[in-house]
Structures are given as structure tokens and as C-alpha cells.
Amino acid sequence: RGLAARYDFATRRMEPVRRDTIEQLGLCPGDRVLDIASGTGKSFALLRQAVGPDGAVVAVEPVAEMMDQARDRVEREGMHNVTLLEHAAETAPLEPASFDAALFMYAQDVLQSERALERISAALKPGARVGIAGFKLMPWWTGVANVYLLAVSWRYFTSFRNLRRPWTLLQRHVPDLRVRDTFFGSGYSGHGQCHR
Numbered sequence: 001r002g003l004a005a006r007y008d009f010a011t012r013r014m015e016p017v018r019r020d021t022i023e024q025l026g027l028c029p030g031d032r033v034l035d036i037a038s039g040t041g042k043s044f045a046l047l048r049q050a051v052g053p054d055g056a057v058v059a060v061e062p063v064a065e066m067m068d069q070a071r072d073r074v075e076r077e078g079m080h081n082v083t084l085l086e087h088a089a090e091t092a093p094l095e096p097a098s099f100d101a102a103l104f105m106y107a108q109d110v111l112q113s114e115r116a117l118e119r120i121s122a123a124l125k126p127g128a129r130v131g132i133a134g135f136k137l138m139p140w141w142t143g144v145a146n147v148y149l150l151a152v153s154w155r156y157f158t159s160f161r162n163l164r165r166p167w168t169l170l171q172r173h174v175p176d177l178r179v180r181d182t183f184f185g186s187g188y189s190g191h192g193q194c195h196r
Contacts, residue, residue, distance in 0.1 A: 014133075015042075017182050017189055018105060021133040022046045024191045027055070031100040035059040036089055036120060037107035041070035044082055047103070056081050058099070062088040089116035094123035101129040102194075104170075108134055108157035111166050121173040124194040130174045133182070133189040137163045149186050 022043060027033060027050035035043050038059035047057045059082060061067050067086045074082050085092050089110045102124055110116045111132070124130075135153050138145050162168045167190055171177050179190035 014106070017133050017187065018043060019046060021105065021131045021189050021191075022050065022103065024189075025050070025101050025103065025129050025131045027051050027101055027129075030054045032056045032058065032098060034094070034099050034102040034120065034123065036102055036104045037061060037110050038070060038084075039063075039066045039105075041073040041082075043103060043105055044070070044073060044079055045077070048079060048081065051081075053081065056083065058083045058085065058094075060085045060087060060089055060092045060094075062086065089113065090119060092119070094119065096122050097125050099124050099128060101131070104130070104132040104134070106134045106156065107132075108163075108166055109159050111170055112159040112161040114169055117169055117173055121194055126195070128194045129191065130170070130177070130194055131189075131191050132167055132170065132177075132179075134166055134187065135163075136166055136186065136188050138185045145186070 027047070029052035031051045032055060033047055033051060035047060035057055038061045041059065044057060044059070051057065059070060061070060064086065067084060070084055074084065087093070090113060102120060104111060137149065167177060167179055173194055174192035175195060177190050177192035179188050181187070182189050
């Protein structure tokens with residue numbers, strides 16, 4: 001909650017990864033896309049550009065302070081086709097098989113929740129595209145580098161599960177998930193299709 005006011009500035013270095021991850025989703029005009037753990041809405045403009053005026057962006061974010069920032073962004077920029085759901089991913093009211101794609105940008109906590117992933121998977125159409133990006137630990141032999149990464153990142157998530165491979169649980173729903181390193185191995189970006 002305390003990070004919301006400075007979140008856009010603090011995460012500015014992630015923008016190239018955000019742009020690439022969204023581009024690799026292959027969104028088309030008219031698509032409906034889920035933005036999971038959407039934070040302050042930094043992905044909205046890129047997602048809207050891809051889905052066009054006839055498409056839709058549905059943002060799921062549980063933190064009220066983050067959602068306040070997102071709401072201001074939507075109102076300020078006249079984003080008529082963005083719907084904001086202030087819910088945890090585990091409880092968000094999502095219609096089954098109604099989305100063409102889902103984006104998980106730095107959504108460590110959601111990726112470690114089997115209940116959330118089941119709910120999101122059920123909301124995706126068969127073959128829906130999934131894009132992920134986030135923080136991960138570097139190889140064990142980097143030693144001090146991982147200590148530093150944890151020191152600067154721990155406030156952004158509550159689950160330390162699977163930090164070497166944060167996408168482990170998601171692969172049950174996206175078996176063809178392809179992941180590559182970013183930021184010299186301290187981050188990742190990946191894409192695949194949902195099969196259920």
C-alpha cells in the first residue's frame with residue numbers, strides 16, 4: 001500500500017520489458033484482455049492500443065491505493081474500455097471462457113496462488129494467450145547479487161515461493177510457456193497459450 005504513490009517512478013526501468021511482453025501477446029482489435037495485479041495501470045495504454053476501441057481491458061487489483069492511482073489514470077485519459085475490479089485474483093468476478101488473453105506483469109503473489117490461477121484459467125478461452133514478466137533469483141553462484149535483489153524487491157510481494165522459477169505453477173495451465181531471462185537473469189518474460 002505504501003508503494004502506490006511512487007510506484008510509477010520506482011518501476012520506470014521495467015518499461016521496455018512491459019512493452020515487449022505486451023507486444024508478444026499478439027493482441028488483435030476487438031480482443032478482451034485481463035490485466036492481473038494491474039497496480040496503477042501502467043499497462044493500460046499499451047493494452048488499449050492493441051485491442052482498439054472495440055476491445056476491452058479488465059484490470060484486477062486488490063490494493064485500494066494502487067486502484068486509486070489506476071482509477072485516476074482511467075478518468076484522466078478517458079479510457080472508456082477499461083474496467084477496474086478491486087478484488088484479489090482469487091475472488092474477482094470473471095465470466096468463464098470470456099477473455100482472449102491475460103497479462104501478469106510482476107504478479108509474483110498471484111503466480112504462487114493455485115486458487116487464483118485456476119480462476120483465471122477458467123476465465124480464459126481455450127488457446128488464449130498468456131504473457132508474464134517479473135523478478136526472479138539469479139543462479140546460486142551469484143551469491144551477493146541475490147541478497148541485494150531480495151533487499152530491494154521484498155516489499156513488492158508477500159510470497160517467496162518458487163523465486164527461482166516463478167512460473168512453475170502457471171505451467172500447469174500454459175504447458176507451452178516459453179520463458180527468457182531479462183535484466184541479466186534477475187528478471188524474466190514469457191509467453192504461451194492456455195490449455196484447459
